[in-house]
Amino acid sequence: MKQLHTFDEVFDAQKVFRRLLEAMANPGRQCDIRLQSEKLFGEAPDMLALAMTLLDASVSFCAPENPVLTEQIILLTHAKSVSPEQADYLFISSGDLLPTIIETAKKGTLENPHASATCIVKIPDGQTEQQVLLSGPGVDGQTGATVPCDIMQAIGLRDAQEYEYPQGIDYIFLLPESKLLCIPRLVRMEEC
Amino acid sequence: MIDKYNYAFLDEGSKREIRRSVLKAVAIPGYQVPFGSRELPIGRGWGTGGIQLTLSLIGPEDTLKVIDQGSDESVNAVNIKKFVKMCTDVPCTTRTQEATIIQTRHRVPEIPLTNDQILVLQVPLPEPLRVVEPQESVTKKMHAESDYAPIWLQLYESLIKYGKVTISSEYPCLVEDRYIMNPSPIPKFDNPKLHQAECLYLFGAGREKKIYAIPPHTKVVSLAFDDVPFEKESFKGKKCRLCGSTDTYLDEIFDSATGERYYQCSDTSYCKEVRSK
Numbered sequence: 001m002k003q004l005h006t007f008d009e010v011f012d013a014q015k016v017f018r019r020l021l022e023a024m025a026n027p028g029r030q031c032d033i034r035l036q037s038e039k040l041f042g043e044a045p046d047m048l049a050l051a052m053t054l055l056d057a058s059v060s061f062c063a064p065e066n067p068v069l070t071e072q073i074i075l076l077t078h079a080k081s082v083s084p085e086q087a088d089y090l091f092i093s094s095g096d097l098l099p100t101i102i103e104t105a106k107k108g109t110l111e112n113p114h115a116s117a118t119c120i121v122k123i124p125d126g127q128t129e130q131q132v133l134l135s136g137p138g139v140d141g142q143t144g145a146t147v148p149c150d151i152m153q154a155i156g157l158r159d160a161q162e163y164e165y166p167q168g169i170d171y172i173f174l175l176p177e178s179k180l181l182c183i184p185r186l187v188r189m190e191e192c
Numbered sequence: 193m194i195d196k197y198n199y200a201f202l203d204e205g206s207k208r209e210i211r212r213s214v215l216k217a218v219a220i221p222g223y224q225v226p227f228g229s230r231e232l233p234i235g236r237g238w239g240t241g242g243i244q245l246t247l248s249l250i251g252p253e254d255t256l257k258v259i260d261q262g263s264d265e266s267v268n269a270v271n272i273k274k275f276v277k278m279c280t281d282v283p284c285t286t287r288t289q290e291a292t293i294i295q296t297r298h299r300v301p302e303i304p305l306t307n308d309q310i311l312v313l314q315v316p317l318p319e320p321l322r323v324v325e326p327q328e329s330v331t332k333k334m335h336a337e338s339d340y341a342p343i344w345l346q347l348y349e350s351l352i353k354y355g356k357v358t359i360s361s362e363y364p365c366l367v368e369d370r371y372i373m374n375p376s377p378i379p380k381f382d383n384p385k386l387h388q389a390e391c392l393y394l395f396g397a398g399r400e401k402k403i404y405a406i407p408p409h410t411k412v413v414s415l416a417f418d419d420v421p422f423e424k425e426s427f428k429g430k431k432c433r434l435c436g437s438t439d440t441y442l443d444e445i446f447d448s449a450t451g452e453r454y455y456q457c458s459d460t461s462y463c464k465e466v467r468s469k
Contacts, residue, residue, distance in 0.1 A: 009204055010198070010199045010204060011199070011251065011252070013204070013207075013208075014200075014207075014250075014251040015251060017211050017248075017249075018249065018251065020215065021211075021214065021215065021218065021249075021392070024215050024218045024219060024407075025218050025392045025405075025407040025408060026307070026407075026408060053208070053211070054208060054211065054212055054215075055208075056205055056208055058205075058209065059212070109336075110336035110337070111332050111333060111335075111336040112332075113220050113223060114213070114216040114217075114220065114223070114225045114226075118215070137221050137368055137407045137409065137410040137411075138218075138407040138408055138409055138410070139409055140408075140409045141409075165370065166220050166223055166370065166371075170215075170216075170219045184218065184219035184220075185219055185220070186219070186220075186221070186368065
């Protein structure tokens with residue numbers, strides 16, 4: 001029998017979750033999941049590591065215009081592949097797709113704001129970086145950070161939706177070398 | 193470690209669901225995220241929400257501390273520690289500084305927590321509006337519309353009737369100017385520790401099937417009127433009979449034989465540490 005990966009569903013998933021929780025609770029902090037991602041396969045092993053940590057048959061996802069990743073996620077997690085506007089988790093591999101997807105992504109309702117989409121966005125290597133200021137829960141006052149340009153663009157797209165809080169979407173960015181950076185819905189990002 | 197069960201007792205599907213809910217809770221501070229609370233070998237109301245959170249978080253690199261009413265040695269704390277150790281083999285500690293995960297009932301430790309620590313609170317009644325509205329569907333709508341007039345009225349009535357707000361624990365607070373939240377039955381004394389804290393607070397209510405969170409550096413304001421500020425319990429003129437601390441939350445102990453009243457630190461580990469110095 002062929003072994004596809006060595007990612008441990010119990011211990012590696014726990015480690016990835018703790019890094020993810022740390023990143024979500026401390027927006028702007030980069031958390032490393034390289035060791036766990038290396039145990040998976042394909043062109044986006046870090047996305048698969050997140051999928052294996054968060055997804056199963058009770059949630060839905062969409063990996064727009066990426067049939068290979070879609071097939072791999074279904075194979076590993078049995079999650080349902082649906083259209084972007086219905087998805088609980090969006091796996092976005094290309095920044096070009098962001099504008100149309102963010103416009104239609106689930107934002108939750110005022111009563112059930114948790115029924116919103118989590119957008120997992122892959123940031124390609126070699127991007128120009130820019131200085132930004134972060135503020136909001138999880139950030140100590142206003143904190144400076146250096147982030148790739150694509151992140152600023154994604155935040156701009158989110159802000160353009162003018163969601164009425166608590167509605168909104170949460171971002172998980174996957175930086176080169178399998179680093180996580182999260183920007184939850186309440187956190188603001190401004191150019192310096 | 194008992195290996196007949198999955199690591200950390202819960203099956204991976206249950207952990208994943210709780211983990212998804214935790215992430216949403218952190219993203220929406222103070223909002224109660226519903227989750228499918230699992231059966232545990234302990235009755236609901238005995239900390240099952242906190243235990244499920246701890247079991248979903250914990251890994252071999254963690255060190256666990258469990259306290260109940262500030263004490264590391266009470267029945268609830270000892271049994272939870274035994275149970276988690278039995279199904280994870282993680283080391284347990286009584287020193288607050290050594291723990292990465294602290295599960296607690298009714299108290300926030302006296303020693304300020306750091307950014308790499310998670311405080312898991314067991315919550316019996318997560319809904320702060322339950323005292324003014326019995327129906328869940330209505331309280332959900334009230335939260336959605338930020339309709340918090342009835343809870344303000346309750347505080348006002350207390351003020352009119354008794355000359356002060358008489359809520360001693362579960363004192364409601366406003367998180368990031370949006371959600372009114374029940375900080376679990378911690379005394380008012382601990383409410384200020386939630387504001388702009390360094391650590392992550394996770395709240396789990398097993399019976400009520402809710403998870404909510406306060407991330408680090410989050411604005412948490414205890415409800416108060418402009419002309420009647422929030423006041424925590426005062427222990428002016430009293431000190432711990434064991435370590436002599438005057439700035440901690442003190443338990444009152446009454447000796448029925450002599451009629452004497454004693455005070456001692458509710459946080460037993462802190463008290464021991466002060467005495468050992």
